[in-house]
Amino acid sequence: MSMLAAATPRLHVITAVAGVICMLGILRLVRRRQLRAKYALLWLAVGVAFVVLGASPGLLDWAARRTGVAYAPDLLFLVGTLFLVLVVMHLSWELSRLEDRTKILAEEVALMRTELHGHIGGDQSHPPAEDRRTA
Amino acid sequence: MAQGPAKVRTIAIIPAFNEEEALPGVLAELRQAVPDIDVVVISDGSRDRTAEVARAAGVNVVELPYNLGIGGALQTGFRFALRGGWARAVQVDADGQHDPGQIARLLEALDAGADLVIGTRFAAQRGAYRVGRTRERAMGAMRVAVRMLSGRRFTDTSSGFRAFDADVIAFFADTYPSEYMDSVEALLLALREGFSVVETPVTMRERQAGRASNRNLRLVYHFIRLAVVMVSGAGRHRAPVREAVP
Numbered sequence: 001m002s003m004l005a006a007a008t009p010r011l012h013v014i015t016a017v018a019g020v021i022c023m024l025g026i027l028r029l030v031r032r033r034q035l036r037a038k039y040a041l042l043w044l045a046v047g048v049a050f051v052v053l054g055a056s057p058g059l060l061d062w063a064a065r066r067t068g069v070a071y072a073p074d075l076l077f078l079v080g081t082l083f084l085v086l087v088v089m090h091l092s093w094e095l096s097r098l099e100d101r102t103k104i105l106a107e108e109v110a111l112m113r114t115e116l117h118g119h120i121g122g123d124q125s126h127p128p129a130e131d132r133r134t135a
Numbered sequence: 136m137a138q139g140p141a142k143v144r145t146i147a148i149i150p151a152f153n154e155e156e157a158l159p160g161v162l163a164e165l166r167q168a169v170p171d172i173d174v175v176v177i178s179d180g181s182r183d184r185t186a187e188v189a190r191a192a193g194v195n196v197v198e199l200p201y202n203l204g205i206g207g208a209l210q211t212g213f214r215f216a217l218r219g220g221w222a223r224a225v226q227v228d229a230d231g232q233h234d235p236g237q238i239a240r241l242l243e244a245l246d247a248g249a250d251l252v253i254g255t256r257f258a259a260q261r262g263a264y265r266v267g268r269t270r271e272r273a274m275g276a277m278r279v280a281v282r283m284l285s286g287r288r289f290t291d292t293s294s295g296f297r298a299f300d301a302d303v304i305a306f307f308a309d310t311y312p313s314e315y316m317d318s319v320e321a322l323l324l325a326l327r328e329g330f331s332v333v334e335t336p337v338t339m340r341e342r343q344a345g346r347a348s349n350r351n352l353r354l355v356y357h358f359i360r361l362a363v364v365m366v367s368g369a370g371r372h373r374a375p376v377r378e379a380v381p
Contacts, residue, residue, distance in 0.1 A: 114215070
């Protein structure tokens with residue numbers, strides 16, 4: 001007997017409602033353009049999964065039997081953990097890439113600012129030496 | 136001074152973070168010791184008058200919009216040198232630790248065929264440079280790390296007094312490491328890339344403030360990080376254009 005299947009109907013309702021709230025929150029962020037569509041789809045899928053699991057109590061037990069998992073909640077934890085690890089790995093990758101890009105941008109902005117004042121490669125160093133040359 | 140077209144242009148790259156006090160002296164000394172060298176000061180998000188002070192001295196100034204750390208500032212310097220077509224670059228600290236009078240020694244080693252020259256404090260008894268015990272241990276650990284990861288022996292892996300030829304300038308313009316211990320990582324990257332790296336003894340002044348907070352755990356972390364960098368082949372360059380060493 002799984003946790004979900006054994007639980008009172010109230011737990012299913014809570015799970016389903018949590019899924020719906022999650023989805024509403026995501027849609028709100030998308031509408032405000034604060035969340036890229038690729039992430040929105042990801043978390044919408046999570047919301048859908050919550051709603052489905054909440055609405056059909058036997059589903060998890062059925063999936064556990066099909067995959068040979070003795071204790072159904074184990075399956076839930078396994079899938080959930082794997083999913084979160086993958087998401088966090090992906091975010092670390094994106095963060096590293098962004099850090100690299102902002103660093104390059106900062107360097108380029110600084111170099112361009114210098115180019116505005118004179119061109120790189122010009123002999124701007126040591127004005128005393130230049131003075132001697134021109135004098 | 137007659138500057139013939141055959142003259143090799145050299146630029147001193149000086150990363151500076153809030154160095155308004157030490158910088159004027161360093162620039163003046165540099166001008167006196169090596170009159171024909173060009174200079175670029177990379178102000179690494181300084182909040183004081185570092186950039187103004189450098190401009191007043193008449194040198195090139197690049198101002199980063201925010202603090203990138205020494206690695207980012209140096210990479211900016213390499214980009215500057217690459218765009219401007221300088222054939223040689225020297226890295227000099229803004230805090231006066233490096234004696235500009237020693238730059239000639241670094242350049243001699245470049246002329247002798249090296250791609251990257253490291254000015255080392257220990258290779259000879261040129262003015263015994265003393266370091267604290269913790270720092271000494273840290274430097275020892277880095278020596279061992281570099282030997283394990285590259286198979287080469289260096290006495291002063293973290294020295295920031297270095298000279299670079301055009302190939303290394305081009306290489307580091309894209310790949311200079313940005314994390315702490317950039318100098319050790321840069322050395323390893325250059326070795327793996329097949330550049331000829333030599334050490335040459337220089338005298339160095341003692342550092343004013345004790346900034347070396349090398350805790351053991353931190354060293355272990357950075358050793359592992361460097362090992363991962365080396366093993367994974369990170370920062371490997373796309374076949375650099377190498378010139379035959381004369």
